[in-house]
Amino acid sequence: MSGACNYEESIAQLSVNIPDLILLDMNMPGIDGLEFLDILRYTPRFKHIPVMMVSADHDPERIKETFRRGAMDFIHKPYDPEELDLRIQRTLNLIRQAAVRAVAPAEDLSSQQLMIQSLADLAGTRDNETGQHLLRMEKYVEILAVQAFKSPRYRNDIEPLFAETVTSLARLHDIGKVSIPDHILHKPGRLTPEEFEVMKTHTTKGAETIVRLQESFPAYHYLSTARDIILHHHERWDGAGYPAGLSGNGIPLSARIVAIADVFDAITMKRVYKPAQTIIEAFVLLNDERGTHFDPDLVDLFLSVSREITEIHTQYRDS
Numbered sequence: 001m002s003g004a005c006n007y008e009e010s011i012a013q014l015s016v017n018i019p020d021l022i023l024l025d026m027n028m029p030g031i032d033g034l035e036f037l038d039i040l041r042y043t044p045r046f047k048h049i050p051v052m053m054v055s056a057d058h059d060p061e062r063i064k065e066t067f068r069r070g071a072m073d074f075i076h077k078p079y080d081p082e083e084l085d086l087r088i089q090r091t092l093n094l095i096r097q098a099a100v101r102a103v104a105p106a107e108d109l110s111s112q113q114l115m116i117q118s119l120a121d122l123a124g125t126r127d128n129e130t131g132q133h134l135l136r137m138e139k140y141v142e143i144l145a146v147q148a149f150k151s152p153r154y155r156n157d158i159e160p161l162f163a164e165t166v167t168s169l170a171r172l173h174d175i176g177k178v179s180i181p182d183h184i185l186h187k188p189g190r191l192t193p194e195e196f197e198v199m200k201t202h203t204t205k206g207a208e209t210i211v212r213l214q215e216s217f218p219a220y221h222y223l224s225t226a227r228d229i230i231l232h233h234h235e236r237w238d239g240a241g242y243p244a245g246l247s248g249n250g251i252p253l254s255a256r257i258v259a260i261a262d263v264f265d266a267i268t269m270k271r272v273y274k275p276a277q278t279i280i281e282a283f284v285l286l287n288d289e290r291g292t293h294f295d296p297d298l299v300d301l302f303l304s305v306s307r308e309i310t311e312i313h314t315q316y317r318d319s
């Protein structure tokens with residue numbers, strides 16, 4: 001067992017030794033315990049370390065917030081050392097039991113990933129969008145979903161694995177395009193209104209595929225998020241989108257996030273009927289469509305991380 005008095009010391013110790021469990025004081029000098037919890041959660045090396053928060057703070061909202069951000073337990077100060085020891089042992093035992101049980105679901109998880117990959121590959125065989133588009137979009141989705149997870153605005157709508165789930169499913173958004181005839185899907189130019197009506201069905205056709213999978217695999221809960229994304233990624237915040245004409249918060253959050261990442265990347269891509277626009281132009285357009293096409297708060301979150309977004313755009317640019 002080892003201790004640290006502040007954030008810097010804690011990080012220095014974590015860099016040499018990953019502990020079985022962290023007892024974290026809510027009130028640390030410098031950085032707040034909740035902020036530290038976030039840092040641990042979003043650092044791949046540390047995110048699996050169980051954290052028990054310790055505090056004299058009895059504010060029910062702060063306590064709930066601690067659990068929402070992933071703490072395993074909350075210990076009130078002053079505490080009984082023996083009770084603390086029992087709680088630590090109980091937490092470690094629960095984690096060990098979960099690890100044993102995870103051996104079987106590991107197979108399950110890989111079959112889920114395999115299903116996602118197979119569907120994405122199938123769609124990729126007919127879609128003319130590049131793999132780079134899907135890759136960039138996936139990265140943008142991840143950044144935005146994490147921002148949403150951290151934001152109080154969305155906290156009540158978000159489950160612990162939300163960002164991971166939405167990120168892994170984003171590449172399926174256009175799988176319904178497998179059902180669109182070639183002369184429309186690959187038309188070198190703008191679609192006529194009639195052709196556009198056919199193109200719009202990629203949302204409903206894709207969702208039908210997922211619904212059939214849900215009937216066969218009812219335990220795969222991530223399929224309902226996949227359906228939300230596929231069916232609703234062309235809805236608009238003002239209700240003028242398709243296929244359902246949903247508006248505002250009525251559009252699933254996962255689909256609102258994917259819509260921003262998808263359109264943003266499409267703006268910067270060259271098409272037969274339009275040149276590629278710069279990333280600055282894409283940010284401006286996104287801001288212009290704030291509250292009309294897109295969820296305004298999500299746009300703000302996206303713009304707040306414009307540096308990271310620009311880095312992804314540069315790193316994965318089309319060759």
Ligand SMILES: [Fe+2]
Nearest residue numbers: 173174233234
């Ligand atoms: Fe689409």
Ligand SMILES: [Fe+2]
Nearest residue numbers: 129173174262
């Ligand atoms: Fe797309």
